[in-house]
Structure formats: structure tokens, C-alpha cells
Amino acid sequence: MKFKFAKAAPAAWFVAGLVVAGSVGTAAAANGSYIKIGLSNVGTKTTTLSSTSVPLKLVAPAGKAPLSVGANTTKVPNLNADKLDGKDSSAFQTKIGNLSFTSLTPATGWTGNCYSGSPGIAASVDGVVHFHGDVCSSDGSQPASSLIFTIPSQFRPSTTKYLTADLCNTNTGRIIVQSNGEVYVNDDPADTGPTYASACFVSLDGITYTLPY
Known part of the structure; x- marks a missing residue:
């Protein structure tokens, strides 16, 4: 067969x-x-995928990632991604760097860098304005005006701000930031003068307010 x-x-x-x-x-x-x-x-060798449409499409079962990589931590150049954990990239805050301070020029009768550094101002990316440094009388006597300096336009609030400030000899006063940029100092009402604590020292360190208020 x-x-x-x-x-x-x-x-x-x-x-x-x-x-x-x-x-x-x-x-x-x-x-x-x-x-x-x-x-x-x-x-x-390098493999290049070229197409007039999507050159590569990976389909995975539900609950499985369509792609995984090894333990290599080298960054992939020019990698574009629309979302991270379901959120658009615009929802994430940019990395905050060090503050960049702009120097402030003391008004007539006042000087800076009396004890803790020259007066300066900076704004963080989230709109918080920061002061640093100090001012005091330029000759030890009480200045004729309580105007200590004028801040640049980009730091000016839309309404007047009343901010607590440390003065000489543990006294407490305040600085007044006006919408036109002028900044004044007020002494403690209990200070009877004639040379007030502000003439000795006005600390600006740690004083903040937010924009655009």
C-alpha cells in the first residue's frame, strides 16, 4: 500500500x-x-522607523504597560509626553531656583547695610515678594522723612500693605508699602523719641507680601 x-x-x-x-x-x-x-x-546597529503615519504602535492587555525599559537611567533626548499620571505638563510647577534680589536705593537721610546687609527685593515664581537687608539713619539723627525707599514697578502691590518690622533695641514697628512704590516706616507708638528706634535699625529680613494684591 x-x-x-x-x-x-x-x-x-x-x-x-x-x-x-x-x-x-x-x-x-x-x-x-x-x-x-x-x-x-x-x-x-540603530534601527530607524519611518512612516507617513504612526511608525510604531504597541497594544497591550488591560492593566499592562505597552512598553518597559531596563535599569538604565540615562535620559532619552527629545522625548515628548503630553501627560504625567494623567495630568498635563502645564499643571506642574516649574522648579524653583534661588531668588534674584534687586537692590533698593535708600531715600534721603537713610542708608543701608547697617547691620544685616544692603536692602533688596525679589519676587518668587508664585508671586511672593521678599525683602532682605536693612536701613537706618545715614547720620544717626532722626531723618526728616519716614520714606525709606521706593520699590520698582514690578514689585508694587495694587493696594497699600502694612507689614510688621523689627526695629532697634527689640522695638517693633511696621513698613507701609504703597501702590506707587513708596515704602515708609512707622515706629512703635510707645516710642517717644526724639530719635526713634527706626533711625537706629529697620530690619527687612523675612518681610513678605503677595502679588497682585
Whole structure:
């Protein structure tokens, strides 16, 4: 008795080849060849995907990430991502750097850097205005005006701000920041003068207010 065997179609041999290829070894070369699914492919050359549409689409089951990377911590250049944890990048605050202070020029009768540094002003990215340094009388006597300096326009509040300030000899006073930029000092009402504590020392360190208020 003779048996006849049907000739296998090319597609069948292709499938069989995949099965065999997938059953031997743990890695497959990728240089100039196909990437073999289910195997660890090894390549030493760069693969470029070019297309008029999306060149690569990865579909994964629900709950599975479509792509993972190894332990390499090197950053990927030019990587664009619309969202992080479901939030648009515009929802995240820019990294806050050091404050950049603008020097303030003391008004007539006043001087700076009496004890703790020259007077300055800065605004953080979240709109908080910061003072630093100090002012005092330029000659030790009570200045004719309580105007201590004028701040630049970008730091000016839309309404007058009354801010507590430390004065000489543990006295407490306040500075008044007006919308036109003029800043005045008020002494403690209990200070009877004639040379007030502000003439000795007005500390600006730690005084803040927020914009645009």
C-alpha cells in the first residue's frame, strides 16, 4: 500500500519555522534581520522607523504597560509626553531656583547695610515678594522723612500693605508699602523719641507680601 503525503503550503513552513526558531536558544540577532517576537533580540546597529503615519504602535492587555525599559537611567533626548499620571505638563510647577534680589536705593537721610546687609527685593515664581537687608539713619539723627525707599514697578502691590518690622533695641514697628512704590516706616507708638528706634535699625529680613494684591 502506498501512502500519499500532501505538500505543505509555504505559509505552513513559515509557521513551523517560527515554532522551531522560538524553541531553540534565548536570543536572536537583529542586525539586518527581522525582530523575532518572544525572543531576546541582540543588535549593535540603530534601527530607524519611518512612516507617513504612526511608525510604531504597541497594544497591550488591560492593566499592562505597552512598553518597559531596563535599569538604565540615562535620559532619552527629545522625548515628548503630553501627560504625567494623567495630568498635563502645564499643571506642574516649574522648579524653583534661588531668588534674584534687586537692590533698593535708600531715600534721603537713610542708608543701608547697617547691620544685616544692603536692602533688596525679589519676587518668587508664585508671586511672593521678599525683602532682605536693612536701613537706618545715614547720620544717626532722626531723618526728616519716614520714606525709606521706593520699590520698582514690578514689585508694587495694587493696594497699600502694612507689614510688621523689627526695629532697634527689640522695638517693633511696621513698613507701609504703597501702590506707587513708596515704602515708609512707622515706629512703635510707645516710642517717644526724639530719635526713634527706626533711625537706629529697620530690619527687612523675612518681610513678605503677595502679588497682585
